Amino acid sequence: MPRATVTQCAVLVGGLGTRLGSLTAHTPKPMLPCGDRPFLGWLLREFVRFGVTDFLLLTGHLSAVVEQAAATIQSMLPCGATVSLSEEPIRAGTGGAVYHARDRLDRRFLLCNGDSLFDGNLARLLADSVADGDDVTGRMMLRRLDDASRYGVVALEGDRVTDFLERPPPNTAGTINAGVYLFNRRLIDALSPACSLEAEVMPRLARAGALRGTVSEGYFRDIGVPEDFDRSQTQIPTVLRRRALFLDRDGVINIDHGYVGSRDRFDWVDGAREAIVHATRAGWHVFIVTNQSGVARGKYQEPAVGDLLDWIGDEVRVMGGTVDDVRYCPFHPDASVPAYRALSDWRKPAPGMLLDLIRAWELDPARCLMIGDQDTDLRAAAAAGVPARLFGGGNLLDVVRPLIEA
Ligand SMILES: [Mg+2]
The missing domain is CATH 3.90.550.10 (Spore Coat Polysaccharide Biosynthesis Protein SpsA; Chain A)
Structure with missing residues (x-):
């Protein structure tokens, strides 16, 4: 609950x-x-x-x-x-x-x-x-x-x-x-x-x-x-028609332990919740865009991805921020689960998840910002026309605050 x-x-x-x-x-x-x-x-x-x-x-x-x-x-x-x-x-x-x-x-x-x-x-x-x-x-x-x-x-x-x-x-x-x-x-x-x-x-x-x-x-x-x-x-x-912060999940919001599919393996990155609260208070949308090939590889099932994202949203609301919407991509071309074996234009570095949010929320990509920990995040953002920053670890609020205030 x-x-x-x-x-x-x-x-x-x-x-x-x-x-x-x-x-x-x-x-x-x-x-x-x-x-x-x-x-x-x-x-x-x-x-x-x-x-x-x-x-x-x-x-x-x-x-x-x-x-x-x-x-x-x-x-x-x-x-x-x-x-x-x-x-x-x-x-x-x-x-x-x-x-x-x-x-x-x-x-x-x-x-x-x-x-x-x-x-x-x-x-x-x-x-x-x-x-x-x-x-x-x-x-x-x-x-x-x-x-x-x-x-x-x-x-x-x-x-x-x-x-x-x-x-x-x-x-x-x-x-x-x-x-x-x-x-x-x-x-x-x-x-x-x-x-x-x-x-x-x-x-x-x-x-x-x-x-x-x-x-x-x-x-x-x-x-x-x-x-x-x-x-x-x-x-x-x-x-x-707000500005928007796109966040990758693993390695940005939570420590990337590899195929995190449940709460017991979920550890927040320092300042991640605070960064989302900061963006919400500044009047920005906050979206999560995350590759979840763990589904395609049979590590966990798709409902677990949704449950975990819902839980993340609720934990952020407990602190006074919000995650406005999410997109995840469960597909992978080498999937062990046949239903998820596909080359998806939602899988970063393709920009599909960002483009879908830009359409649904009527965003101006130039007034958005993407933060990811991988080169594939930056390439997806560039293909969607969204400025992006690489997050190399540390405290996420320290990275997000100056960018929002600028
Ligand atoms: Mg990542």
Whole structure:
């Protein structure tokens, strides 16, 4: 069972969107176009970076429009995830929408607003939640603002959210709700068929000592406000087309003992997790691209490769970073296992794994960086148009930090 990773995310998409006038007469806010896709497509694309594979859209107003577009949005995601709907039977409010989906929610689930996007470090929220005890029902992302007078603010004692307060006077700094939450199922006991999470349920949880907060900085856009919606058209695609760090696995992330196929033979390279956390915090994607001819040679089987990569991702999230996506190549021309005997254009020094990630994540290769410990890594990167550095051992953070900061 993963320690930090949460695979389900419920998304509140049932709002009326009255502030946007005629724009939302026939289209729910999260479905409005933003650049070349619905806003919701950008939002879900961010969550899959952190290990979410199951989206539950909590619909109400214009649910049929969301239903019609769900398959398209799912197909536009850069990695495999399912998108399904739970429609509220009455106008239930944000808490009621969760209540009516209660039978479909996991033991732990993320929840977010469908009409705002916060480019904070979600992995920090996941990492902080690892230490939360049974007295904690939820944890929310918070934003620190120099002038919080447009918003209600939260009161904090350490990371404990103790209360929700009215808007402060102009030019008063404050900490505000960023609209992204991690809950466990105990939340459902605090809900009724029609209620507001923000106005009723969360203030009650806060006063009961059951709510925590993770403060993060980052780009925030609420498309429910007309001028923000206009600005989001160019800003969101620009902000979310990130730079990317490609990492080879054996010899870069873990010590290359030869055909490492299980955790008991996996030893982290010094600074490897810290380097990934650093890249995540800097707003970069992190991808692993690894030749795994151990499968072709019968040293271990393909599911073991996936399990180990999932575990690596979770261990990194425990520390507040993420591995956005992975590619591995199980083939080898001299394989002892016939099913894997092939000359694959994914096997480095061929660039197939990098090219596939560049396509799926819409990357500009010139704004990426590959780090590998073999000449074959550098050749694969060069063939994909990605600048590369050879890692000769030592501490990976010492190598990655200056490159990211440059
Ligand atoms: Mg290597």
